[in-house]
Amino acid sequence: MFRGIINLRLIAPVCARRSSSYVKQKRYLFDLKENDDVCRQALKSGSFYLFHDLLPLLRKSGSGFSVPTVSAQELQRTINKHGQDEQKIEDAVLVGCSKSCVAEFALDLGCLEKSSLEADLDGTFTFLPKALLLLEGKCAPLVAQAQALLRWHETHQFCSKTGNPTKKNLSGSKRICSTNGLIYYPQMSPVVISLVSYKDRCLLARQEGFPAGMYTALSGFCDIGETLEETVRREVAEEVGLEVDSLRYYGSQHWPFPSSSLMVACQATVQQDKLNVNKSELEDARWFTLEEIEEALQRGIVHLKPESGTIPIWVPPKWAIAHELITSWVQEQKAHSNG
């Protein structure tokens, strides 16, 4: 068992006054999730993020893009205008609530005609990976969470035990089998992502399916019954033939691809650097110096095709926890060299 230093990135405890509004917000969110009557009320006054066949609606905003919301009244008008029954609004799923306790929902309008919807709503339904690259701040994780929840409902319409239809509760926090009452909750698959380092270098790898030139930290899904530490040890051994001797928790991230993973990130060290790369899993794995990593971070996303010759190394974008892990390693290396 590892006894790593757990340096949770917990936000410093908020002051007593603010924590009461935080507590109030989270308790209201709990009521919305569990109490259909409370949720039914909120559907009349909440705000709605819109999707079309799981593509989020984005709107041009200044030099970038935003994720617009519509009010319940605007949504009713839009649904009516496109000839849909108002009942459609109950297909919405709860994705959160604002600090002032306004419920926030996500609704997929894939049954309506896309281009006229986009004209009405002054936006574009956008492919998720592209949308996440275009969005800044909290918008990206929020859109990822909403899309993952909408997709979960779309792919869990039937009970895996009886084969009979399941029905979502009003908030969409669960689905219940219509015959035996079995309850299904939205799942995330735990995945460990480890930035392995040896003395002054770190290890990055790429799979064949990655964009040309992109390298990232080692990652792997937890097998059932495994602890996170055991998964780190197994995945590093499996993928590059090394034994991890220490690990330190860094942080976590919901990752919507391929279907809702919970990325648990850690820094890991090994006692030797002789790689034995498992080519059935990885196309390549290499040790990188601080200088090479800083250049890769500087470079940002490289959009070159494999046929365009040598492609410079680049790493996942800012909103991926791999990027944060790599940046944190650079900061530690520089702090270490500055003594």
Ligand SMILES: NC(=O)C1=CN([C@@H]2O[C@H](COP(=O)(O)OP(=O)(O)OC[C@H]3O[C@@H](n4cnc5c(N)ncnc54)[C@H](O)[C@@H]3O)[C@@H](O)[C@H]2O)C=CC1
């Ligand atoms: N957010 C980030 O910064 C990064 C996220 N990732 C994500 O981490 C995940 C795991 O990375 P890999 O190296 O591919 O995993 P991996 O090394 O475990 O290999 C993938 C294999 O795991 C098996 N598997 C076990 N449980 C699975 C499940 N619940 N869903 C899908 N496959 C499962 C499948 O056989 C699959 O082919 C990927 O979804 C990838 O998108 C990877 C790198 C960076």
Ligand SMILES: [Mg+2]
């Ligand atoms: Mg892997």
